[in-house]
Amino acid sequence: MMRYLVQETLGYMVIISGSGWWYQDGNKRPLAGTFPNGLRFCGPICSVAFKRSNVADYNAMLQQARAALGLTGEATPGNLFL
Numbered sequence: 001m002m003r004y005l006v007q008e009t010l011g012y013m014v015i016i017s018g019s020g021w022w023y024q025d026g027n028k029r030p031l032a033g034t035f036p037n038g039l040r041f042c043g044p045i046c047s048v049a050f051k052r053s054n055v056a057d058y059n060a061m062l063q064q065a066r067a068a069l070g071l072t073g074e075a076t077p078g079n080l081f082l
Contacts, residue, residue: 002048004065009050017044 003024006013010026019040022032035041055061066072 001065001069001071002046004068005050005061006048008061008065009054011048011050011054013046013048015044015046016041 002013005011006024007027012026013024015022019034019038020032021035022030024030
């Protein structure tokens with residue numbers, strides 16, 4: 001769901017775990033790889049950023065993402081996480 005939101009808002013997303021990384025820049029093709037020389041990150045990290053100018057209505061954006069991913073169901077008004 002986060003990847004969908006990043007693509008829709010032309011934001012950024014990075015995931016790092018161990019020696020591997022994955023990067024999404026807006027709706028461009030994602031990049032992935034491993035760190036050189038045996039470098040590792042202890043534990044997973046995920047960072048997500050949306051372009052604020054592309055987020056007119058966050059709740060509507062979440063509903064669109066759920067619908068596009070087939071995650072629709074009964075939503076509670078005002079609840080950002082369901």
